[in-house]
Amino acid sequence: MEGSMKHAQIVIVGAGPAGLSAGIEAAKAGASCVILDENAKPGGQLFKQIHKFFGSWEHKAGVRGYTIGSRLLRETEELGVETLLDAPVYGLFPDEKGIIVSYMKNGREEAVLGKKLILATGSTENALAFPGGTLPGVMGAGCAQTMVNVHRVLPGKRAVMVGSGNVGLIVAYQLMQAGTDVAVIVEAAPLVGGYGVHASKIRRAGTPILVGHTITAVQGKTTVEAVSIAELDADFQPRAGTEKTFEADTVCVAVGLSPLTELAWMAGCDFTYIPSLGGHVPIHNENMETTVAGLYAAGDITGSEEASTAMEEGRLAGIAAAESLGLINKDEAKKMKVAVWASMNALRTGPFGQKRTEAKAQLLESARRPQ
Amino acid sequence: MIRGIQFTGIASQEELSASPGVPTEERFEKGPVAVIECVQEIPCNPCEHSCSSGAIFVGEPITRLPVLDAAKCIGCGECLASCPGLAIFWVHKNYTDSTSLVEFPYEYLPLPKEGSIVPCGGRDGAFISEGRVVKIKKTRQSDGTTLVRVEVPKDYFMDIRTIVRKGARDV
Numbered sequence: 001m002e003g004s005m006k007h008a009q010i011v012i013v014g015a016g017p018a019g020l021s022a023g024i025e026a027a028k029a030g031a032s033c034v035i036l037d038e039n040a041k042p043g044g045q046l047f048k049q050i051h052k053f054f055g056s057w058e059h060k061a062g063v064r065g066y067t068i069g070s071r072l073l074r075e076t077e078e079l080g081v082e083t084l085l086d087a088p089v090y091g092l093f094p095d096e097k098g099i100i101v102s103y104m105k106n107g108r109e110e111a112v113l114g115k116k117l118i119l120a121t122g123s124t125e126n127a128l129a130f131p132g133g134t135l136p137g138v139m140g141a142g143c144a145q146t147m148v149n150v151h152r153v154l155p156g157k158r159a160v161m162v163g164s165g166n167v168g169l170i171v172a173y174q175l176m177q178a179g180t181d182v183a184v185i186v187e188a189a190p191l192v193g194g195y196g197v198h199a200s201k202i203r204r205a206g207t208p209i210l211v212g213h214t215i216t217a218v219q220g221k222t223t224v225e226a227v228s229i230a231e232l233d234a235d236f237q238p239r240a241g242t243e244k245t246f247e248a249d250t251v252c253v254a255v256g257l258s259p260l261t262e263l264a265w266m267a268g269c270d271f272t273y274i275p276s277l278g279g280h281v282p283i284h285n286e287n288m289e290t291t292v293a294g295l296y297a298a299g300d301i302t303g304s305e306e307a308s309t310a311m312e313e314g315r316l317a318g319i320a321a322a323e324s325l326g327l328i329n330k331d332e333a334k335k336m337k338v339a340v341w342a343s344m345n346a347l348r349t350g351p352f353g354q355k356r357t358e359a360k361a362q363l364l365e366s367a368r369r370p371q
Numbered sequence: 372m373i374r375g376i377q378f379t380g381i382a383s384q385e386e387l388s389a390s391p392g393v394p395t396e397e398r399f400e401k402g403p404v405a406v407i408e409c410v411q412e413i414p415c416n417p418c419e420h421s422c423s424s425g426a427i428f429v430g431e432p433i434t435r436l437p438v439l440d441a442a443k444c445i446g447c448g449e450c451l452a453s454c455p456g457l458a459i460f461w462v463h464k465n466y467t468d469s470t471s472l473v474e475f476p477y478e479y480l481p482l483p484k485e486g487s488i489v490p491c492g493g494r495d496g497a498f499i500s501e502g503r504v505v506k507i508k509k510t511r512q513s514d515g516t517t518l519v520r521v522e523v524p525k526d527y528f529m530d531i532r533t534i535v536r537k538g539a540r541d542v
Contacts, residue, residue: 052455052514054415056433062417062453064514177479181537191377196411197456199380204533205479206496209380308414350412350434 008034008082010321011101011114013089013263016044017307018299018314019120020072025318026118027079029327034112035081036103038088043069044122045142046307048149050177051170054195055308055347065307072311092117092267098294099267116294116321119264120314123257123278123300128162132218133251141171141254148178156250160227161185162215166194166306168254173201175252183246186213186229188236195352215251216243224249257304264301267292272366276359277303285367286341287320288313296321303363305356312344376410381494386410391438392427392459399528403446403463403472407437409456421453451476452513461520464528471528472505474520482507482517483534491523492535499527 049065392407426443502521
């Protein structure tokens with residue numbers, strides 16, 4: 001097997017914002033990089049992000065997500081990073097020379113031996129159970145976003161959005177832009193979860209946002225025909241007599257994301273459980289290195305966040321992995337990492353970042369404790 | 372209902388008055404000016420860099436609310452399309468004796484035609500008054516965000532913020 005196996009100094013799993021950013025930094029340092037992704041197109045979620053990003057001007061804020069995706073792709077191409085698409089990774093095998101990453105390509109089993117491995121696998125949408133939840137027309141908000149922004153297919157004429165985090169708010173807005181009416185956004189928590197400015201756009205378009213409300217049932221024979229919601233009491237139980245029903249053919253569920261950690265579990269990384277980061281996340285240090293030496297994690301796999309911080313985490317992992325290969329000297333690497341950490345910490349300030357700042361501090365703290 | 376952006380998605384009058392991006396009454400009298408309706412500390416600063424007059428300050432950390440130096444603001448409207456939150460507006464209160472001009476970002480199709488009369492609405496999307504579309508601005512720089520300028524009765528210069536899409540619903 002060794003003879004035909006591909007070799008790379010750094011192998012990256014996931015060609016989203018974190019993985020591409022990691023590849024760019026590593027390749028800039030002179031590392032040979034291979035990025036693997038199970039999707040047919042690189043960019044992760046960036047190409048369905050048709051909105052302008054928040055963040056700092058220096059880091060592409062104000063630019064639409066798909067434009068950021070194109071820029072990252074162009075940079076990886078210019079730097080000679082090899083990107084293998086339609087290549088789902090199914091196995092990681094430690095080897096004395098590094099780690100063997102097994103993947104499928106064109107129906108064949110292939111492998112690449114990497115000295116260092118960066119996992120940037122992202123996250124997946126959480127599900128929500130309610131009567132009628134299996135009817136066609138009920139879908140994740142990310143699914144609806146892919147339909148309208150990538151495939152240009154309307155999921156329906158009238159939708160109810162469950163969840164008012166930034167995903168719920170942004171997708172509701174984009175559904176309206178595409179031509180699907182959004183009847184209402186319901187949010188179980190007592191406050192709107194995402195940025196107020198996103199919520200304001202929805203309100204200006206005439207769609208109400210009901211906090212302290214949830215979906216109670218979906219009616220329909222073969223597809224979604226109507227959606228019932230109700231107000232919640234302090235114990236998050238539906239309050240009697242508050243039920244309302246909306247005509248709708250689509251229900252979008254945006255109730256959080258869970259990190260895609262299977263490969264990190266397989267590799268034997270130590271984990272910690274932090275609910276505000278989406279559940280179980282691999283423990284990593286300031287270099288984004290997990291408890292398995294030479295294995296790094298970056299982006300949503302270390303806790304669901306924004307693309308802006310995913311790109312910074314990817315850069316950190318890329319720099320640190322290149323440094324460990326001796327491609328960047330210690331002082332230079334330190335300077336670079338300090339700069340990335342400064343911008344990442346800045347992105348996590350303010351009331352919206354506070355929880356994540358605390359959770360990320362907890363995650364870094366667990367790396368310092370002996371396992 | 373408890374008022375405020377976290378509860379309703381609409382910035383309350385108190386939140387707007389406390390925002391350092393909203394000009395004073397006196398400033399509105401003096402001519403066109405930007406109105407930055409940004410009331411939550413989120414990590415974002417493109418507006419600061421979009422202003423060639425140096426009238427918008429965010430600084431460090433990046434989550435600070437944008438501060439409008441209304442004396443420096445020349446009312447060019449360059450900042451409107453730079454805001455990813457579509458939270459910056461442009462207001463010329465004393466356009467005529469009885470009307471004001473209000474400009475807002477509008478990312479929907481179809482676009483109205485210049486000169487047409489459109490229903491204009493407030494922060495909740497509900498109809499307030501009819502307005503005349505004075506200008507439709509689409510530039511390369513605005514990257515797909517169309518700016519619509521409407522002439523509306525002066526009474527509503529701080530209320531009208533959109534074209535009514537479907538009217539606010541009672542729920």
